[in-house]
Amino acid sequence: MTAEPALRLVDAAHPAASAEGVAPAREQERPETAGAQTLRRGLAVLRLLTRVGPGGLRMGEIGHRLGLNKTTAIRLTRTLVDEGFVLHDRAAGRYRLGPEAFAVGLAAEPSYELQRQAAGMLRALAAESGDTVFFTVLHGHESICLSRDEGDFPIRNQLIKPGDRWPLGVGAGSCAILAALPDDVVADVLARNAALRAEKFPRCTDASVLSLVRDTRERGYCLQPGMVFEDSWAIGVVVYDANEAPVASISIAALRSRLGPARSAMLGNRLMQASKELTAQLKA
Structure with a gap:
């Protein structure tokens, strides 16, 4: 079992101190062919370049990080590079995403209508709360972060970046989605990601996640009390699509000191209202 990742908090007055988010999480790999392994590694390169942004990385950095x-x-x-998914800036010695990656993104864009619908609401929630607001979508037995909007509180939570993947049940938004699923699906999800949680998120045991699921169903929102990172608490709610199926979540992450009982309840109710408004927009 590896040690739990350190908490990463960034002082807004010193953006250079910004730290990278948690590495993407996925279930334990099944035995696979050499070709499948090569494909997985190639996709890991693309995923890494997506996260670092337009500045790209040098070859040595790519190898080291992966x-x-x-x-x-x-x-x-x-x-x-040969296939056009990556560009090589020879002058800077860096690699960044190329035109084929952009084309793939455009082709996939219609699938993210939900996030576009939510964008204005998410920015408003960040401004209203002063904290960091995340929007994640359900994908198999994981949740994938699509966006992060930061409030104006000087100490900002930068634990998650767009594109990061988390096992369902880990994190407030992810647990809010899990709580909206039937009991048999919850049991199956926890069985599938048990090894990964034990390795990367040791506080997120079956018992603790199931307790959060029960609390979430009773309250209507998930209050995650530092189970992933001790000093970072979060509140999350599930988002339903026009057919009332759980598809996404909205969550707010903040320092523990900012999420006392009264403020947690206020923000939880505000997030539930936002979720209902978003679903109503989709139905309309």
Whole structure:
């Protein structure tokens, strides 16, 4: 079992201190062919370049961050360059996403209508609360962060970045989605991601997650009391689509000192209202 990741908080007055989010989480790998492993590694390169933004990375940084030896990193990245998914800025010695990656993103964009519908509401929630607001979507047995909007409180929570993936049940938004699923699905999800939670998120045991699920169903929102990072608490609600199926979540993350009982209840009720408004928009 590895140690739990350290809490990452950023002082807004010193943006250079910004830290990277948690590495994407997925279930334990099944035995796979060499071809499947190569494909997975190539996709990992694309995912990494997506997260670091337009500045790109040097080849050595790509290999280091993904745990690849130099030869493998060079082979994968150059193949992606040849196919147009990655561009090589020779002057800067950096690699960044290329036109084919942009084309794939445009093709997938219609699937994210929900996030576009929510964008204005999410920005308003961040401004209203002063804290960090996340929007995540359900994807299999995981939740994927699509957006992060930051309030004006000087100490900002930067634990999650758009594109990060979390096992269902880990984090307030993810647990809010899980709580909206039937009991048999909840049991199946926890069985599938048990090993990953034990390794990466040791506080998120079956018992603790199930307790949060029960509390979430009773209150209507999930209050996650530092189970992922001790000093970072969060509140999350599920978002339903026009057919009343749970598809996403809205969550607010803040320092523990900012989420006392009264403010937690106020924000929880505000998030439930926002969720209902968003679903009504989708139905309309």
